[in-house]
Amino acid sequence: MTILFVNACLRGEDSRTLVLCREYLASRGDDVAEVNLASLDLRPFDAEMVARRMAQQTAGAWDDPLFALSRQFAEAEDIVIGAPYWDLSFPAALKVYFEHVSVCDLTFHYTEDARCEGICRARRITYITTCGGFVEGANFGYEYVCGIAKMFGIPETRFVAAEGLDIVGVDVEAQLDKARAQLARLD
Template identity: 70%
Template sequence: MPTTLFVNACMRGAQSRTLELCREYLAAKQDVVEVDLSALRLVPFDGAAAGHRYDLQKAGRWDDPVFDLAKQFSSADEIVVGAPYWDLSFPAALKTYIEHVSVCDITFHYTEQGQAEGICKAQTLTYITSCGGFVEGANFGYEYMCGIASMFGIPETRFVAAEGLDVVGMNVEDQMNKARSIIAKLNGR
């Protein structure tokens, strides 16, 4: 059965409109595994941690828990990232997570010519977000995730956004429904 990996970067939990949209998208999926970044509380790699991980890689110690998130990401059939629009991109917890899953010889490797080549199983990465204003083509979080998907060998990225949710006088439900209509199309409804 295909596995959908849901990377939940909705830091506000149940109050998150992004999470609401994600749950609606995921309701059509059978086998969903969720990584809740709020609960996970990953820390960015410092020099010592990065060096330790590199030493484990060189020694072929792939059974070390430091590689678990990368293996989970690499083996998923579909990736869904839920992240609110914060500071022109997404919460820092998502960047830290990407740092943890970016592991040479698990999510990508280098060709003999020195080019990064993705080795993830997923065929799609769906990025779901919401924002208080209107992004107007400047969603650097989604653009970053498109780059990561390319590096990891995921051929298709898809985007769902509910925008303008904090604009005074905006009909929030209409804006959410626009995103829901995109979700319905992606889910074949």
């Protein structure tokens, strides 16, 4: 099974989220393709980029490198997203990545009755995060990922977090171990 690991851990090897992701992925034993958002230097779409993408879509030029990330995402059988909890959500690089991935006729399309229908192969997205504090019901990043999964036709989303890691007096290793235990229970 092909697993796509979307690495939004912008602090690199200093990221506790990345540590959890690497441990989880090592236990999968499958073929893992990693997209490291810190090294991609993706730009948000502007008018010129949208026009170029629309022209290539209209021409059916799906082999254009402009669509490489979208094709990779659409073809993955399982997706793992590692993203630290930043400002009630995730790093902006992940949102920009989703802009690049969200391509009509590659990750979704519209039916004859004008309904959006997802066409990705993935059976699930596993979203792994770490938080300096406690989220307490305000994880808008994961909620966004759930919405994108639905739009793309991915039937299952899963969430694992190690929280409270920057609070004085919190046992950081115990919190990480709780997250590790949750990850170990995932099939």
